[in-house]
Amino acid sequence: MSPPAYPPPRHLAGAPSAPAAEYDADVVILAMDRARETVEAVASARAQTGVSKHVWIADQGSDPENLAILKAAVGDAPDATLVRLDRNWGVAGGRNRATALGSGRAVFALDNDAEFDGADTLARAVRALDAEADLAAIGCRILVHATGEEDLSSWGYPPALLPRAADSFDAATFVGAGHAIRRADFEAAGGYDDALFFCWEEYDWSLRAINAGKRVRYRGDIAVRHKVSGQHRFAWSGTRWFHFVRNRLYIEMKYGASWPSLLPRFLAYQAKGARNGVLAQGLRAGPAALRLAAEFRPPAGQEHLYRLTPAARGYLARNDAAHRGGLLDRVRREVLASLPSAPSKPAAR
Structure with a gap:
């Protein structure tokens, strides 16, 4: 090709x-x-x-x-x-x-x-x-x-x-x-x-x-x-979070995921974005991902590459999903870890 x-x-x-x-x-x-x-x-x-x-x-x-x-x-x-x-x-x-x-x-x-x-x-x-x-x-x-x-x-x-x-x-x-x-x-x-x-x-x-x-x-x-600090964290300024969320959702839809199936991931991203002061970026990313997905057409002759085969799904399961834990572990990382920690909450009155 x-x-x-x-x-x-x-x-x-x-x-x-x-x-x-x-x-x-x-x-x-x-x-x-x-x-x-x-x-x-x-x-x-x-x-x-x-x-x-x-x-x-x-x-x-x-x-x-x-x-x-x-x-x-x-x-x-x-x-x-x-x-x-x-x-x-x-x-x-x-x-x-x-x-x-x-x-x-x-x-x-x-x-x-x-x-x-x-x-x-x-x-x-x-x-x-x-x-x-x-x-x-x-x-x-x-x-x-x-x-x-x-x-x-x-x-x-x-x-x-x-x-x-x-x-x-x-x-x-x-x-x-x-x-x-x-x-x-x-x-x-x-x-x-x-x-x-x-x-x-x-x-x-x-x-x-x-x-x-x-x-x-x-x-x-x-x-x-x-050349970065060893403790450098994700840069929340500019439009980085917008691209992070938009692109991840868009990619899932390119390979066949429906928008309803992505809603839990989208909500987890909003919780994380809110925690880090970039909620607006994350909210804009959802409609932007939908627009990209609606406009996307696989290049001629490459349509088959966007339908994951059983072999590809098995590869991803062995080499990625198997190391990420179950659903509860993922929710804990994406949502619970994004929420304010106990010491930062207002004292009870």
Whole structure:
């Protein structure tokens, strides 16, 4: 299946195109300001050894000062290319367009505030994909850059699996801050859904890959370092909660869930949003998810990927649901944990 054709972005610095010869991997880094961190991420990617690669930096709207810093850092590098996209497509759309620029058999996406843990991290990720034909993607272990401790804000798996952070296991998704995807599987599953913008795009794509008979695997021995506080919590400002709730509901409906069946989840999200002062975002997310679902049409030839097979349901049950506990456990996490704790309640009068 051919990848979608996107309008060519504006070339700003570095090599004008991908290498003519075959090579192992593309490293994709999205940029929007945070110039110092982005330059360090690019340097980390270019320093990877034991693998043939090309580094793509796709800017989505940095201000002129930060863009100048990126252009100077990339310069005329033969193994890196800085481009400017026509607008901010978010994480999902930005990675789609940056990935389409290359031709390496693996694609490693690195957050612009992250770095590879070692000089051979990329090579090891490519070897991991090469070693197992049914492996579509691997999620890296995400460590706090300054300390090497677990980045708890980037743990995207069942909480019960956190003690196994140094191990490996099959999973239902991967964390976007550092991951590798087999290009052929990325294209076969249709890439990311641009409509998601950011949040849950990795899970949405993973569902299609799993439905096509592929696996997603967490590799605790392959790591990136993320420049966040080890105790960082979910950022409730802006529109993050809106996208979190909207996208999760939309994805469920894409794969056949009815709105009534999602009502308990929606109410749990509202309780959590109210507790954190963003109730309005969560309430707006419901109608927005319904609109996206009403507008969604599977790409021609990919309709089957949106109907989960018995094998896919079994995979998800073994590798995700089995680690999340029963309904009561989930309600406790989503609702009861969102309510004010006893010490914060007014004293009885």
